[in-house]
Amino acid sequence: xxxxxxxxxxxxxxELAAKEQxxxxxxxxxxxxxxxKNNAQVLINCRNNKKLxxxxxxxxxxxxxxxxxxxxxxxxxxxxxxxxxxAKVSRKRSFHLKNVPSCASKxxxxxxxxxxxxxxxxxxxxxxxxxxxxxxxxxxRERVAVEIAAGSRLVHGGTSDPVAxxxxxSIGAVSDEDNxxxxxxxxxxxxSELGLPKDKVVISFFDLTPGKVAIGGTTxxxxxxx
Numbered sequence: 001x002x003x004x005x006x007x008x009x010x011x012x013x014x015e016l017a018a019k020e021q022x023x024x025x026x027x028x029x030x031x032x033x034x035x036x037k038n039n040a041q042v043l044i045n046c047r048n049n050k051k052l053x054x055x056x057x058x059x060x061x062x063x064x065x066x067x068x069x070x071x072x073x074x075x076x077x078x079x080x081x082x083x084x085x086x087a088k089v090s091r092k093r094s095f096h097l098k099n100v101p102s103c104a105s106k107x108x109x110x111x112x113x114x115x116x117x118x119x120x121x122x123x124x125x126x127x128x129x130x131x132x133x134x135x136x137x138x139x140x141r142e143r144v145a146v147e148i149a150a151g152s153r154l155v156h157g158g159t160s161d162p163v164a165x166x167x168x169x170s171i172g173a174v175s176d177e178d179n180x181x182x183x184x185x186x187x188x189x190x191x192s193e194l195g196l197p198k199d200k201v202v203i204s205f206f207d208l209t210p211g212k213v214a215i216g217g218t219t220x221x222x223x224x225x226x
């Protein structure tokens with residue numbers, strides 16, 4: 001007869017730790033984490049193939065979102081013994097994912113230049129833009145940086161009519177398909193909040209490699225190696 005598998009709820013903290021190591025080594029999570037880790041290099045290798053690049057980026061985005069949810073939600077409450085109360089959660093289970101490229105590395109950075117006076121732009125407008133970008137990219141607002149340069153000496157089409165020129169830089173999350181969604185969301189808020197016509201909201205997108213972005217005193221590419 002095969003040995004019975006003890007339920008997680010009856011495992012001790014030590015048994016749960018051993019189970020974690022086993023799952024990380026051979027379980028489905030190992031496949032997912034390795035896919036995301038390897039996908040960082042795949043993104044670089046297929047940059048010249050736009051069709052393939054779009055598919056890989058979509059895969060990268062979804063895998064990272066799943067990994068983030070797993071890291072935040074995966075906790076265990078082991079029992080201390082039969083008939084006894086459950087012990088407190090001993091720790092957050094990280095599955096040793098610190099070296100896996102996180103969706104935090106995408107950090108969308110948005111710069112808005114407009115010839116509207118600063119007094120014509122709501123004081124919390126950059127916060128509202130942050131929320132729009134966070135929702136459109138699927139990233140937490142804490143990872144979005146927005147700069148509003150109001151009162152810029154800016155012309156579009158040879159006239160000084162009110163206009164906004166926007167640049168979005170990100171490691172991924174700016175594929176051709178993604179940009180359609182981002183453009184619609186941003187244009188809508190600039191129309192409703194600043195009263196700009198659609199043709200006066202000009203947006204450009206820049207897909208950066210991890211080696212071109214730095215935070216915490218080093219590049220994202222180097223941080224992923226640590």
